[in-house]
Every structure is written in C-alpha cells, then in structure tokens.
Amino acid sequence: MIRSLALLTLAAAAxxxxxxQPRTYPDSDLVLAVGNGARMGCSCLFVMNMNExxxxxxxxxxxxxxxxxxxxxxxRVEASAFVSWAATARWVDERHGCVLE
Amino acid sequence: xxxxxxVFALCVLAAHAQAQVCPPGDATFPDGDWPSRPVxxxxxxxxALEKYAFEISGGLYGxxxxxxxxxxxxxxxxxxxxxxxxxxxxxxxxxxxxxAKSISSALVGVAxxxxxxxxxxxxxxxxxxxxxxxxxxxxxxxxxxFGTGLDWAxxxxxxxxxxSSVLPLFFGSGHRDQLRHILTHRFAAAPGTQxxxxxxxxxxxxxxxxxxxxxxxxxxxxxxxxxDPIGMREVVVEEDALGTPLGGSSFYATPREFAKFGYLFLxxxxxxxxxxxxxxxxxxxxxxxxxxxxxxxxxxxxxxxYAWWLGRPVPERGVPSRWPDAPEDTYAAQGYWGQRIIVxxxxxxxxxxxxxxxxxxxNTNDLVKHVLPVLR
Numbered sequence: 387m388i389r390s391l392a393l394l395t396l397a398a399a400a401x402x403x404x405x406x407q408p409r410t411y412p413d414s415d416l417v418l419a420v421g422n423g424a425r426m427g428c429s430c431l432f433v434m435n436m437n438e439x440x441x442x443x444x445x446x447x448x449x450x451x452x453x454x455x456x457x458x459x460x461x462r463v464e465a466s467a468f469v470s471w472a473a474t475a476r477w478v479d480e481r482h483g484c485v486l487e
Numbered sequence: 488x489x490x491x492x493x494v495f496a497l498c499v500l501a502a503h504a505q506a507q508v509c510p511p512g513d514a515t516f517p518d519g520d521w522p523s524r525p526v527x528x529x530x531x532x533x534x535a536l537e538k539y540a541f542e543i544s545g546g547l548y549g550x551x552x553x554x555x556x557x558x559x560x561x562x563x564x565x566x567x568x569x570x571x572x573x574x575x576x577x578x579x580x581x582x583x584x585x586x587a588k589s590i591s592s593a594l595v596g597v598a599x600x601x602x603x604x605x606x607x608x609x610x611x612x613x614x615x616x617x618x619x620x621x622x623x624x625x626x627x628x629x630x631x632x633f634g635t636g637l638d639w640a641x642x643x644x645x646x647x648x649x650x651s652s653v654l655p656l657f658f659g660s661g662h663r664d665q666l667r668h669i670l671t672h673r674f675a676a677a678p679g680t681q682x683x684x685x686x687x688x689x690x691x692x693x694x695x696x697x698x699x700x701x702x703x704x705x706x707x708x709x710x711x712x713x714x715d716p717i718g719m720r721e722v723v724v725e726e727d728a729l730g731t732p733l734g735g736s737s738f739y740a741t742p743r744e745f746a747k748f749g750y751l752f753l754x755x756x757x758x759x760x761x762x763x764x765x766x767x768x769x770x771x772x773x774x775x776x777x778x779x780x781x782x783x784x785x786x787x788x789x790x791x792x793y794a795w796w797l798g799r800p801v802p803e804r805g806v807p808s809r810w811p812d813a814p815e816d817t818y819a820a821q822g823y824w825g826q827r828i829i830v831x832x833x834x835x836x837x838x839x840x841x842x843x844x845x846x847x848x849x850n851t852n853d854l855v856k857h858v859l860p861v862l863r
Contacts, residue, residue, distance in 0.1 A: 409638065409640070409650065409652075409672070409673075410649050410650050411649060411650070411651070411652070411654075411655045411659065411660060411661075412655075412659075412660055413649070413654065413655045413658070413659030413660050414649075415648060417658070417659050417660075418644075418648060418654050418655075418658045418659050420658075421657070421658025421659055421662065422644075422657070422658045425657070425658060425662075429582065429725065429737075429739070433580055433582075433723050433725075433739050434579055434580050434581060434582065434739065435578070435579055435580070436574060436575075436579065437574065440573075440574050443548040444843070447644050448644055448645070473658075478726075480723070481707055481710070481722075481723060481724065482723065482724060482725060482726050483723040483724075483725040483737070483739060484725060485725065485726065485727070485728055486658065486662050486663075486728075487728075
C-alpha cells in the first residue's frame, strides 16, 4: 500500500509541469529526500563534526520522509524511505569530505 | 620617452612588472591563527549586535527567524569579535553553500595569475572531453559572471523541486557526473548576453580551475594554489564521484578561515607580499560585470562582479545601493541559509557569519549596520 502511494506520488511528480517550463528531471521527492539525508548527514557529522542530534535536525527537509542511519565506524550515512528508496554517502578524506554513492 | 619601439616595449614590461608588485608582507597578515584583541568599552553595541544576530526565535532547531552559528569580525587585521552558538565552536567547519561561488571565482583568478587560464578561453580548452560541442561557446569569463546562458533553474527545496536544476545536481540523477548534468542543459541565451544566477556556472568555474592547475600543482591543486598560502588549512572541497569540485555550493571551512579568504580580497589579492590574484582582479570582482549591466533581467537589484555580490549602486540600470546602511564599497560572498563573508575596504573590515536560516536569511545590510558601531 505504501509503495503504491509512493509510486503514485512519483508518477504525479513526473507529470507535474504547472508553469509549462521546458525541463523536468526524473528525480522524485523520495530520491531527493534520501540523497539529501545521506549526503548532508555525512557532511554534517564527519566534515562539520557536529553531533548526531544536531545532524538529524539539520538534514530534515520537506518532505520529511528520510530515515537517516549514521555508521560512525565506517564513516557512512544511509538514508532510506518507504523501503524501496535509499541512498548512501561516505566520507572520502580530510580534503574532500563526503560523496554520495 | 617611450616613443622608440624598443624602449616602448621595455616601458610596457616595466609597467607590467610594477603592476604585479605586492606591498611587502607585514604584521597585519595572520601567521597561523588571527591575532586577537577583543573590543573594549562597547558593551551596549555588542549587546545590540548579539540581540540581532544571536537571539533565536522558534526554538533551537526551529526553521523560522535567524539561527546564527558564528560571527567573526576582523578589523585592521585583528580578530576583534567572535561568538559561536548552537553547538558550534572555532574548530567546527561550516558549509559554505554559495559562498563557494566567490571562492571558485578566486580559484579561476589564481589560475589566471599563474598563466594557465585566460578569461577568454572557451571552457573546452580545459574541459577537453566536451570539445566540438555547442557548450564550447561558453568562456571562462562567463562562468564567473553568471553569464553562461545555460537554461538553469536555480530552485531549492522550498521551490519547484521537479523542475529544479540544482536538486538533481546535489542529490539526484546529476550527482555522479555533475559536469554532464550541467552541460546537457540547452542555452536560454547566447553565452555572455544574459545574467542568470546559477550554481552551474560556478561549478564550471571550479572545474576549469582544477583542470588548469592540476598539471603544475598535482591532483589537489587548490591547496598549494590558494588555501595553503593563506592558511586555510582545514578547508574541505567536496567533489562528485568523478572528482569534479562542487564549486557552487560545497566548501567547508571554519569561520576564522573564511575570514582569511575575505582578508585576501581586502588586501587586493596579495598575501604577505605574494600576489595570488591578478592585479586588478579584486577591483573587477567588486565591479558590476558587463553581463549584469547589459543582460540582467528587468528589476534585478542584486549586482555582481566576479561572483561577489555588491553593495554599490548601478546607475546605468537604475539599481540603488543594495545595503544602504553599509559603506558603498561593501561586497560580499553570500550563501544559502545566511552564510556570509562581507568585505568593507573603507573600514578595513571583514565579517564572517555562518548560520542556519531556513526561511528568511540574515540581511547583510543589517549585520553590517550592527557591527560598525562596535568598531567606531
């Protein structure tokens, strides 16, 4: 049921073009939400060196659907939504911070 | 005296050499960390600044109102005021957001000074994999003046998400190969004819600078070229999976380090007697670009130079001073959620502010207005 709703959201998003603008992108809100959660969470924790509580608040975006998991040992952050959508970011090194995989 | 051709050539060379000279380094350049001398006898003025900048409405993690994480003030080469909040301290790097655009522009300047980039170069001179394509009409100058003409929609999470060109770049289908994402956009106008604020342009600028500097300085050229000489030792430049720097958005540094970048501009592009930016680069950075003057949309009131925002008026466009309570020579690097590096040459002043203003960002005019009484 949740997946069906999410797919409907995706389809609606893909078709929406209220201003007749020429270009839309294939990224649904869910894709963007998990990408945001993973990458921003990784940078917050491992580049800005803030704590998890701060970073969880910092990455909140609309729609607030991403569940963010911090793996401090492996310096990776995963964000997921509705089972089927997930993204992972990993810390690279001291100069280059995090990258979304 | 310079009538004879040979003598004339020598005169030109001499004038060029003179233009390149920086004042000798002096004690006003921070050697490592900033010298610190907190302002004295200004309790009321400091209280007013802090009431403006640091008083939080809507809770610690609220999304309304100002949420300042740091303010650092450098006056005449000395750290005179510094305050942190919301869990941040002097050692925490902060996300630059679009402050990165001004830094990327400077990195192009460094490459110009080193003779490996010309502003009139096609970007394809440096991004050779795109040679022969229509995007080669874009020049390096276009990338630092918001003049590429690419049909780019600078929308964020509170805007139209599915037509935003930015969100896929950061978090979606464009994130792995950001150059490709950018350079597959069609043109809305011929390069150099239309001013349009764009993260894409700054990403291209940073990519060009990196490619141009790498042969002489190695795989991470921004550090030996700029960051190491001015002591930005903790700076982080995030990249996509292919190593293209996210030069429009994702530099991280401590507020004191961001202040060093501002101070480089305050000092005309020189650092301790060494010229890092070309002679005249800072002046051009703080002058409305030709493409802004001729190609900004009707009603655009935010003049920019080389990816710096300017307080000065632009009479030929009927644009008044953007920050009326700040000196007219004020210019600033500005980023989303209220990130600022503000340079006020007439006051020998650099102000850095980091924050998390999600709805209404800090107003540069109001911050300068509150800082000046602390110094006077």
